Amino acid sequence: ANFVEIFPILKAEILKDLPLMDMPKDKIEWIDKLIEINVAGGKMNRGLTVLHSLQLLVEGRTLTRSEIFKANVLGWCVEWLQAFFLVADDIMDQSITRRGQPCWYRQTNPSSSNNSLIGNIAINDSFILESCIYTLIKKYFRNEPYYADVLDIFHETAYQTELGQLLDLTTQPNRGDFSMFTLDTYRRIVKYKTAYYSFYLPVALSMLMAGIVSKPSFDTARDILLPMGEYFQIQDDFLDCYGEPSVIGKIGRDIEENKCSWLICQAILNGTPAQIALLKKHYGLDSKVDVEIVKRIYNEIDIQKIFRQYEDQSYGQLVEKIKLVKIMPQEVFLKLLSRIYKREV
Amino acid sequence: ANFVEIFPILKAEILKDLPLMDMPKDKIEWIDKLIEINVAGGKMNRGLTVLHSLQLLVEGRTLTRSEIFKANVLGWCVEWLQAFFLVADDIMDQSITRRGQPCWYRQTNPSSSNNSLIGNIAINDSFILESCIYTLIKKYFRNEPYYADVLDIFHETAYQTELGQLLDLTTQPNRGDFSMFTLDTYRRIVKYKTAYYSFYLPVALSMLMAGIVSKPSFDTARDILLPMGEYFQIQDDFLDCYGEPSVIGKIGRDIEENKCSWLICQAILNGTPAQIALLKKHYGLDSKVDVEIVKRIYNEIDIQKIFRQYEDQSYGQLVEKIKLVKIMPQEVFLKLLSRIYKREV
Numbered sequence: 001a002n003f004v005e006i007f008p009i010l011k012a013e014i015l016k017d018l019p020l021m022d023m024p025k026d027k028i029e030w031i032d033k034l035i036e037i038n039v040a041g042g043k044m045n046r047g048l049t050v051l052h053s054l055q056l057l058v059e060g061r062t063l064t065r066s067e068i069f070k071a072n073v074l075g076w077c078v079e080w081l082q083a084f085f086l087v088a089d090d091i092m093d094q095s096i097t098r099r100g101q102p103c104w105y106r107q108t109n110p111s112s113s114n115n116s117l118i119g120n121i122a123i124n125d126s127f128i129l130e131s132c133i134y135t136l137i138k139k140y141f142r143n144e145p146y147y148a149d150v151l152d153i154f155h156e157t158a159y160q161t162e163l164g165q166l167l168d169l170t171t172q173p174n175r176g177d178f179s180m181f182t183l184d185t186y187r188r189i190v191k192y193k194t195a196y197y198s199f200y201l202p203v204a205l206s207m208l209m210a211g212i213v214s215k216p217s218f219d220t221a222r223d224i225l226l227p228m229g230e231y232f233q234i235q236d237d238f239l240d241c242y243g244e245p246s247v248i249g250k251i252g253r254d255i256e257e258n259k260c261s262w263l264i265c266q267a268i269l270n271g272t273p274a275q276i277a278l279l280k281k282h283y284g285l286d287s288k289v290d291v292e293i294v295k296r297i298y299n300e301i302d303i304q305k306i307f308r309q310y311e312d313q314s315y316g317q318l319v320e321k322i323k324l325v326k327i328m329p330q331e332v333f334l335k336l337l338s339r340i341y342k343r344e345v
Numbered sequence: 346a347n348f349v350e351i352f353p354i355l356k357a358e359i360l361k362d363l364p365l366m367d368m369p370k371d372k373i374e375w376i377d378k379l380i381e382i383n384v385a386g387g388k389m390n391r392g393l394t395v396l397h398s399l400q401l402l403v404e405g406r407t408l409t410r411s412e413i414f415k416a417n418v419l420g421w422c423v424e425w426l427q428a429f430f431l432v433a434d435d436i437m438d439q440s441i442t443r444r445g446q447p448c449w450y451r452q453t454n455p456s457s458s459n460n461s462l463i464g465n466i467a468i469n470d471s472f473i474l475e476s477c478i479y480t481l482i483k484k485y486f487r488n489e490p491y492y493a494d495v496l497d498i499f500h501e502t503a504y505q506t507e508l509g510q511l512l513d514l515t516t517q518p519n520r521g522d523f524s525m526f527t528l529d530t531y532r533r534i535v536k537y538k539t540a541y542y543s544f545y546l547p548v549a550l551s552m553l554m555a556g557i558v559s560k561p562s563f564d565t566a567r568d569i570l571l572p573m574g575e576y577f578q579i580q581d582d583f584l585d586c587y588g589e590p591s592v593i594g595k596i597g598r599d600i601e602e603n604k605c606s607w608l609i610c611q612a613i614l615n616g617t618p619a620q621i622a623l624l625k626k627h628y629g630l631d632s633k634v635d636v637e638i639v640k641r642i643y644n645e646i647d648i649q650k651i652f653r654q655y656e657d658q659s660y661g662q663l664v665e666k667i668k669l670v671k672i673m674p675q676e677v678f679l680k681l682l683s684r685i686y687k688r689e690v
């Protein structure tokens with residue numbers, strides 16, 4: 001069974017416990033829909049990484065069917081973790097759409113007779129998505145020697161992501177105040193809210209499955225994967241402004257939403273006082289005219305060139321770092337890097 | 346160190362990691378306040394139960410200082426779990442106050458310059474409270490043979506409570522619709538949203554510490570503690586209407602808020618068609634006059650007598666059940682029951 005084929009199996013495992021827990025039929029359908037809409041349908045890069053990485057870690061040995069299945073279960077648990085965070089993040093950010101449909105909290109409450117929305121019940125739904133992770137890990141890994149390590153790393157990663165969210169949510173200054181838009185602040189937010197769960201977690205899980213127990217190996221992985229995650233988020237910010245909407249699947253809104261994006265941090269670092277004054281006036285407003293002015297100043301500063309330079313430099317530094325790795329196969333990192341370098345989606 | 350004295354030690358353990366994770370000072374203060382306000386200051390019955398129960402389980406042997414400390418750590422983790430749920434529950438229920446002060450989501454955002462409220466950032470804060478549980482358990486129990494069992498039971502209990510919340514949140518019918526106010530529905534909600542975490546969890550944790558591994562012991566505990574939790578919640582509903590506000594520390598609002606309370610379920614079972622018609626007209630309205638009418642009908646039906654009869658019957662049944670227990674000391678259950686029987690707070 002390949003990665004996508006495993007999803008319905010895992011969802012069925014979750015759902016089959018519910019009648020034993022006395023849940024009425026309509027609640028089971030609720031949870032079915034919750035999982036279907038929020039866990040499936042992403043790009044699945046994070047989830048796929050667990051198996052890809054395990055395959056490279058065992059260096060040529062063919063994985064058993066059971067190993068492949070289990071790596072993909074852990075991959076789906078990473079996707080479930082992301083779903084937990086995205087459902088809540090959309091409420092906190094008051095987002096409207098996600099993956100081309102209304103955010104979960106803005107969908108119609110299936111239990112209501114008067115077409116009301118799910119609304120804040122989505123908070124509890126996000127908790128349920130998180131709980132599914134531990135239900136699945138228990139079902140498939142309870143007897144593995146690394147069971148507690150898998151639990152520890154999910155707990156730690158969740159905590160890191162939550163700290164990143166706290167930083168993010170409390171670093172949205174009043175519009176026109178650029179004092180918090182520094183690269184230091186930016187990098188700290190991104191490391192915690194994105195890099196740990198998106199890059200370190202999937203590889204660390206594959207390392208546990210491969211039987212790696214040495215702390216230096218995990219330190220090495222972290223030392224490479226966190227900067228890689230930062231690079232990935234900077235690309236995300238770049239594509240929000242310069243990506244092709246039909247390719248990236250959404251219309252960027254970072255400028256409108258006054259986001260602490262890498263682009264605005266760079267504009268502040270590289271712009272003239274006059275340009276920065278104009279940015280302060282027009283950044284963070286939900287109007288086409290203001291967005292156009294911000295983009296015009298970005299072009300004057302030639303942010304695209306600054307990004308291309310950053311991208312090449314960042315890629316070069318990552319490759320240098322990876323070339324020094326002796327404790328585990330460099331391929332694990334090189335493959336991951338090659339999949340994101342100069343990505344357009 | 347007694348139970349209350351351990352709280353600042355545990356909070357300090359959480360906070361001391363944060364500078365190592367690169368968190369700025371004001372975020373550390375945020376988390377300090379989050380923990381202080383939401384975890385401390387409850388009645389602590391659930392937390393105290395772990396040590397009380399362990400003491401009875403070891404039947405006379407004096408517990409070591411380390412055992413006492415660890416039982417209390419797990420007790421505080423139960424309090425932390427409750428804090429996680431209450432912070433989110435207050436948002437979902439749109440509650441105003443908790444323990445005599447504004448609910449966390451209604452307190453002032455310490456990071457904002459313009460006195461705005463914490464608001465939905467409290468969602469992420471509830472996640473952080475949950476993560477603290479696993480940080481603490483890892484710090485104090487990582488090398489215990491029952492480490493994974495402790496994690497499993499916290500995961501399972503969280504999931505059960507979330508399913509209870511889902512039932513609760515989707516069983517609030519339109520005002521005047523009594524079709525869902527049945528005892529069956531009531532009992533299912535209460536078992537999942539209250540009984541597992543309030544009664545089964547603290548005792549099960551003490552059993553793990555006592556080295557109990559037999560599944561029948563845990564089944565026995567569940568078989569007694571879930572009905573005890575139901576009885577506790579029925580008392581809670583009774584006190585909401587008939588308790589002394591100065592004693593219970595709040596003014597009950599179940600009638601105003603159209604809650605699926607045990608009292609309304611009983612009134613529907615025992616009232617005449619005319620009384621039920623009047624209840625439909627006046628239940629769930631936030632007005633003194635309507636509440637007075639509901640309470641008058643409760644008195645006509647003599648709900649207080651029905652409750653006293655239920656209380657004696659329920660107590661009797663629990664004692665009967667406990668008397669049949671051979672697999673572990675009956676005292677564990679009798680003591681817990683004696684602490685809640687005929688409680689007024």
Ligand SMILES: [Mg+2]
Pocket residue numbers: 089090093095
């Ligand atoms: Mg968002």
Ligand SMILES: [Mg+2]
Pocket residue numbers: 089092093168
């Ligand atoms: Mg966000």
Ligand SMILES: [Mg+2]
Pocket residue numbers: 236237240
């Ligand atoms: Mg983005």
Ligand SMILES: [Mg+2]
Pocket residue numbers: 434435438440
């Ligand atoms: Mg509530």
Ligand SMILES: [Mg+2]
Pocket residue numbers: 434437438513
């Ligand atoms: Mg509630």
Ligand SMILES: [Mg+2]
Pocket residue numbers: 581582585
């Ligand atoms: Mg109550």
